Amino acid sequence: MVPVAALAAGAAIILSGCSAGQVSQTADQVAAINGNTAEAGSIALRNVHIVFPGSGTHTNTAGGQAALALSIINTGETVTDELTGVTTDLGTVKITPADGDKIEIAPSETIVVSTPSAGAETHTTGETVDTEAGTTEAAAIEITGLTQDITPGLTYNVSFNFKENGTVQVEVPVDAGIESPRHESELSKSTTGSAGGH
Template identity: 35%
Template sequence: MRQQIRRVLGSAALGLAAAIVVAGCGAGQITQTDTQEAAVNGAQATVGSIAIRDATLAYPPSDSVYRAGSNAQLNLRIINDSDQPAELASVSSEAAANATISGASTIAGRNVLVIGSTEGEVPDFQRPTAGPGPIGEATIVLQGLAYDVRPGMNVPVTFTFAEAGQVTVELPVGVPEHPRTNHSEPGAHDESGSSH
């Protein structure tokens, strides 16, 4: 009888030890997703059947900052997920004196309007489900910024659509489209061709 009790207790102890080992296996591990970043770099918003995707201010062309009073171009995609055309009626921002739209302002049904930078293709996940059709292109510029805008800051921009209504989006400053050269690195050359 005592031998049977010892066997039961021994089995229970082994089971408990195994459970502790298994539970500890994942402790302190780095998951695969802990270093993954979101696929979309810019802001997103939806109003009615209209989706705004990957919305940013273009990276400042010089000094890495937009100075107060300067202009900033927007980069984004506007997706019309309705069968009917949609019109971007106006754009405004409390951070700018004015905003101008040039180029297309109507988004055909089940289509995409590309605003600003058109480098690369519009990803499939940003295309409406029905036939792609021609993609419209436009430019939106915030004019007369009220204050300095640097990377890391967000600027509120309000988009008004004739049918879908209005939505305000906090736009971050985008990343440079091309790598910038660090002239202070060893081996960098100035315009005369001499090394620093």
């Protein structure tokens, strides 16, 4: 009896540790954001996504326009970098800098790229917001003359080119939009008088 009880107690201790540490179900969880992330040297791209069409001019359909939204963070301590271009086979990319004729990212600075008219963040082009890490300025990146429809659920290849940190390619998803209607079928609708039960 004693050896059996000892083995059972030992097995319980071993099995209770199975979900701890790096093999737990939460070890690989990521932040609940719409977009993708990428790094190019000391430049970090966060929440990179194509904005779901809103009430603006962005339709996300062939021949129309789409808007990119993301945050560009310079994690370096001494070197200012510059976004020199964005390329994609989806169409022609137009960059509207926050200030001046180019997007520069100073050390410890975050640049927010958004398009309020397309339903992205509420910053407007040129707005400056103080943050703990530095100054956040809003800019805009639009894709015009779309070569195809852009569909939620798919990702699209976009390259970001930086003067100091080189080029990084990102598989960019489409924001599904907070106003997307919930799909209902006959099976998902509740039926009055149904007995239910499982």
